[in-house]
Amino acid sequence: MPRTIWSGAISFGLVTVPIHVASATENHSIQFHQYHLEDMGRVRVRKICDLEDREIPQSEIGKGYEYAKDQVVAISDAELQDLPLPTAKAIEIQAFVPLESIDPIRIAEGYYLVPDGQVAAKPYKLLRQALERSSKVAIAKYAWSGRERLGLLRVREDAIVLHAMRWPDEVRDPAAVDPPNENLSEEEIEGALALIDRMAQDDLEGPEFTDTYTDALAKIIEAKREEKPLPEAPEPEQPGRVLDLMAALNESVQQAKASRGEDADVHELPKKTAKKQPAKKTAAKKTTKKTTARRSRSA
Numbered sequence: 001m002p003r004t005i006w007s008g009a010i011s012f013g014l015v016t017v018p019i020h021v022a023s024a025t026e027n028h029s030i031q032f033h034q035y036h037l038e039d040m041g042r043v044r045v046r047k048i049c050d051l052e053d054r055e056i057p058q059s060e061i062g063k064g065y066e067y068a069k070d071q072v073v074a075i076s077d078a079e080l081q082d083l084p085l086p087t088a089k090a091i092e093i094q095a096f097v098p099l100e101s102i103d104p105i106r107i108a109e110g111y112y113l114v115p116d117g118q119v120a121a122k123p124y125k126l127l128r129q130a131l132e133r134s135s136k137v138a139i140a141k142y143a144w145s146g147r148e149r150l151g152l153l154r155v156r157e158d159a160i161v162l163h164a165m166r167w168p169d170e171v172r173d174p175a176a177v178d179p180p181n182e183n184l185s186e187e188e189i190e191g192a193l194a195l196i197d198r199m200a201q202d203d204l205e206g207p208e209f210t211d212t213y214t215d216a217l218a219k220i221i222e223a224k225r226e227e228k229p230l231p232e233a234p235e236p237e238q239p240g241r242v243l244d245l246m247a248a249l250n251e252s253v254q255q256a257k258a259s260r261g262e263d264a265d266v267h268e269l270p271k272k273t274a275k276k277q278p279a280k281k282t283a284a285k286k287t288t289k290k291t292t293a294r295r296s297r298s299a
Helices: 077-081 118-134 186-199 212-225 245-259 277-298
Strands: 004-012 015-023 063-068 071-075 090-097 107-115 137-144 147-156 159-165
Touching: 004 107, 004 118, 004 137, 015 118, 090 147, 107 118, 118 137, 118 147, 118 159, 137 159, 186 245
Parallel strands: 004 090
Antiparallel strands: 004 015, 015 107, 063 071, 090 137, 107 159, 137 147, 147 159
8 A cells, every 4th residue: 555645534524434545656767866977876865054054954944935035934745744624634625526527637636535443434435436427537635845735636447536737827827839830631531530530449458658768778788787788779650741731641650550450451541632723724824924925026
């Protein structure tokens, strides 16, 4: 069982479910430390007091807020835990909404909510089954680490998961990235949809969803430990310039089929029709003008 991060209760209406919170995810990436390369001595960060110019032990370090220049008020962990908020001790459910109504960009890390003792078992199961049958998620408010947060409660198998959420003003407007304003043909859109259809999967199972970066890094570390040659890096494919979008889409569909071992004789994407007629008219107009000019000179 992962360690408990926070203890409190879920509150919806007059129903209270005592719970404790455990992380629902874990990090398997390889971690590095900093070393002095000349002698491989460990480089550490030491906490120094600016006024006394000496290293301070963790027992003497606390939180503080600078409300003016060199004017600081200390805030203890106990004071943060006793904030005058109903959400300081409970995850207060505010509403139930369809999951589709929430922009995924607002959803952050997840935590398992674990029933705290036998007294919590029945109301916990009640909330879990009610969420499952309603096909909705719960939106709640809670206070951790000195700030009030918004959260999403959903069902994952037999457990209730709490996802931290970003407040609306924490999500930047998409206009900030200046989205491109280009015209697309219907054939190009249909081509992209055909490629999506070829790459569609029912789940995220398969070798393409494994962490190849960590695997490659582990091989390098193992080779250096055993003083063996480092594994050769594959030659990276250089992305080509997209000159003909329809041709690129057609080729992408063929590659997707080949990677899945599918037959090659499938419906080909619609080809972009070249508009040659206007060019002929333009050329004809230019020829007429030149002929008229020559006739004028002859006259």
